Amino acid sequence: MGEPAFDIKDANRWFGVRFNNAAWDLVESDCRGEDENDRMLAAAYAAWCHWSAVGTPLNEQRARHLLATVHAELGHGELALVHAARCMALSDLNVTTQSSFDRGCAFECLARANASAGRRKMHAPSSNRPAIALARSPKASAVLFCNGYRPGAGMVLSRRHMIRRAYG
Numbered sequence: 001m002g003e004p005a006f007d008i009k010d011a012n013r014w015f016g017v018r019f020n021n022a023a024w025d026l027v028e029s030d031c032r033g034e035d036e037n038d039r040m041l042a043a044a045y046a047a048w049c050h051w052s053a054v055g056t057p058l059n060e061q062r063a064r065h066l067l068a069t070v071h072a073e074l075g076h077g078e079l080a081l082v083h084a085a086r087c088m089a090l091s092d093l094n095v096t097t098q099s100s101f102d103r104g105c106a107f108e109c110l111a112r113a114n115a116s117a118g119r120r121k122m123h124a125p126s127s128n129r130p131a132i133a134l135a136r137s138p139k140a141s142a143v144l145f146c147n148g149y150r151p152g153a154g155m156v157l158s159r160r161h162m163i164r165r166a167y168g
Helices: 008-027 034-054 057-073 077-093 100-116
Strands: 131-133 142-145 155-157
Touching: 008 034, 008 057, 034 057, 057 077, 057 100, 077 100
Parallel strands: none
Antiparallel strands: 131 142, 142 155
16 A cells, blocks of 8 residues: 555644534534534544644643543543543643643633532642632533632633634
């Protein structure tokens, strides 16, 4: 079998973007049936697969965030926790390359994963991490209070304000 007539890295990037955006469109959809839920999960894993082939550690962090969010949406609490923990670990390593939005999203997906797994209260493991106030349900907004901020100065991230990126 010969070489393909296209650049494999470019193809992986192209598919990574397309599957990422397709999964987020379904996450943000107000009306999903079983077929859409299946496509949402498949698209999230496909995006992760393509980004793991050509992406950076930050792309991996964002893909894990998407996987955690999708599993939380579907009520797969333990799987959401696995991906959220990996996203958080990558966020801890990606301090110089991630934006503050990426960092906030890592905490947000961890909050949603905990809520999805039935863990309504989670305390920050160390003083250099934000305390997380979990929403009443995984679909509700998660409120993040960052150290050094006044009470009430937290950032609210609703489903409509989640990451939607065309990775570059």
